[in-house]
Amino acid sequence: MRSGWLPHEEWLKTQDTRIASAALLIENPAGELLTVKAYYKTHWSLPGGMVDAGETPLQAALREAQEEVGLVVTEEEVSFFAVASRSSDKGLAHQYIFRAVLDDERLGQIVLQQSEIDAYQFLSRDAVLASNEGFAWSIPHWAHHRPGGYVETRIVDGDDERQEAVTQFVGFGS
Template sequence: MSRNEWLPPEQWVDRLPKNIAAACALFTDPTGRVLLVKPNYRGHWLFVGGMLDEGETPEQACRREVKEEIGLDVEFGRLLLVNWTPPMPERPLPLIVFIFDGGVIEPDQIRLDPGELDEYRFLEPDQALPLLSVNEQKRMTVALEARRTGATRYLSGGN
């Protein structure tokens, strides 16, 4: 596009590629079991977290979602994983997921939001896998490895 063809800012922004983003936290209990939550609007289990609101950073969204969903106001550890997944029929935009280290918590610290979540469980990773979507299975496996090794990971693609 030449200088003479520049668009007004609002038209330029409308033509930019679009992505959506989510931020989640990987929590474990003192024995190393992973915390999963069961939303009342999904058929599978998830990490605690959710979509970024407009203007929110991934850290802000994660903190807000954790406080809303399980009643904890925590400082997160480092970023464990960034995952880009392509559009799908039920989600026509690419999704970028950030997973932060939520640390170790005790089950009695959780105050579940019954308006959004049906239940929570702390599970061994092999027990958690069948409850998760294919993408969440990959995220959990890689996030646990990232926590163990200290290296932030990146995943691209998805099913």
């Protein structure tokens, strides 16, 4: 063993543990984004949720889309959009965002998960930017036509709402 080096198992214990979530940016052919409102959130977000043990972020995003809005989306229909390193007083997390464009016929088959999702809406970029609603970081990022890439955010829980601000962004090809 080299001087100053810990055995691998001991070194791992010194590292941050980060949970992960995944979400799916789903657009219709008109370029509008599907947003959902979970009953327990103060803001609109994308269909998505936690990555379960033994599951990849892509598998989680596809599973969550099926659970929350009843849409079966295949791996072949999605592309990678972004990964976010999110920090808050509660800890650190990674969020993986994937993107899919689905036709109106499939989007007409949306069925909300009654135990979690109260409502959904399709929003244009202009509607997001003009709105006073609260949104997850990824929605205004999308609305500003920003490319995918690496994002760092900071989550602050206020008295009556949660706010998440982008603190760093590195786009693909930057």
